[in-house]
Amino acid sequence: MLAPLLPLTRRHVLTGLAATGVLGTMPSNAQRSGPGREGIRPFRVTVPDKAITDLRTRLAATRWPERETAADQSQGVQLAVLRNLVRYWMTDYDWKKIEAHLNTLPMFVTEIDGLDIHFIHIRSPHADAMPMIMTHGWPGSVLEFMEVLGPLSDPTAHGAEAGDAFHLVVPSIPGFGFSGKPTKTGWGSDHIGRAWSTLMQRLGYHRYVSQGGDCGSVISQRMALQNVPGLIGIHLTMPGTVPKEIATILTAGGPPPSGLTTQERTAFEALDNFYRNSSAYAAMMVTRPQTVGYSLVDSPVGLAAWIYEKFAQWTYSGGDPGRVLSRDKMLDDISLYWFTASGASSAQIYWEDHSNNFNAVNIPDMPVAVTVFPGEIYCAPKTWAQRCYRNLTYFHEADNGGHFAAWEQPQLFTQEVRMAFRSLR
Structure with missing residues (x-):
């Protein structure tokens, strides 16, 4: 609720809210429109309802890939997990x-x-x-x-x-x-x-x-x-x-330097794991936001997988974002990206900055x-x-x-x- x-x-x-009323639509x-450049x-x-109907039609027509061959999330969002989320999105979720x-x-x-x-x-x-x-x-x-x-x-x-x-x-x-x-x-x-x-x-x-x-x-x-x-x-x-000398080692893929504190070594290891195993999305958006954007704007399931993976990896949930975010909250955000067709345009900031943040x-x-x-x-x-x-x-x-x-x-x-x-x- x-x-x-x-x-x-x-x-x-x-x-x-202004007394003159509210603007509609996207x-x-x-x-x-509007009263002036600085208005x-x-x-x-x-x-519109037709946009919601179109989304459900697309979800119903999804062509699913084969199940992952790994027994964990190391190959990406697991098929069963995404199927369950998409089924709920199509039948029970209410954007309104x-x-x-x-x-x-x-x-x-x-x-x-x-x-x-x-x-x-x-x-x-x-x-x-x-x-x-x-x-x-x-x-x-x-x-x-x-x-x-x-x-x-x-x-x-x-x-x-x-x-x-x-x-x-x-x-x-x-x-x-x-x-x-x-x-x-x-x-x-x-x-x-x-x-x-x-x-x-x-x-x-x-x-x-x-x-x-x-x-x-x-x-x-x-x-x-x-x-x-x-x-x-x-x-x-x-x-x-991240200090320059540490960033240089991480870029080269080398071991942590000696003399790091416990907290510094933990940070080094987390970043090393991120760059090795979880940063492919960023490489795509930094270098080819338009290419990946075609899929994100055209396929709601592709968009859901792209975003849900980050919910799973970046929430403090042990890989199960449902422990801290309800399905409705996750789908509110995914639906916002879908209805505004912002899969490509939101990726452009990565290309613009082209830096390690x-x-x-x-x-x-x-x-x-x-x-x-x-x-x-x-x-x-x-x-x-x-x-x-x-x-x-x-x-x-x-x-x-x-x-x-x-x-x-x-x-x-x-x-x-x-x-x-x-x-x-």
């Missing part, structure tokens, strides 16, 4: 529940550098709340944050102090979800970071913080490196801390907070974080949660974000 997930009160919704042509237009999700839930939120679209940017904007009932922009990653979406929006924006309604309140801006990355799709190159993390600064300034926030995981961590770091106007601090759940980023002055979740691709050691974030204001190793921290452990994630920025208030 979606209604209990986000106990937003009526005052949240009324604060964000944003592909939305930038040809902020209300947005409403509308997936999450669509209705999204439409209770104050959502908007605004044009930045010729591209429509979709975002959720929740003003806290506490006037002195800290403005924060929160950025998702791949294969996530704004849906990752559904259960933390209420506690972060209205802490007193959730048993916390008013001093921990945030005004929230939660955008969809260009090429993802309901944001526009770039039609030319140049929309990498640097550009997105500048666009986020423009968005915050346009909303009237001239002193704010940035939070992110996965692509969101990269974008937050780029915002800090560019010292974008108004940014006073960042919080990362997937920090870039785990490698150390030297941020000398900007306050940086880091939370390490145990199910992340690698657990950044504090020693590495201190080397590259010279103003490391907060570092904590959580005891639960993975790559999709806000989604998996919303209460823990909320606590971490509050602690991360408390010193900057």
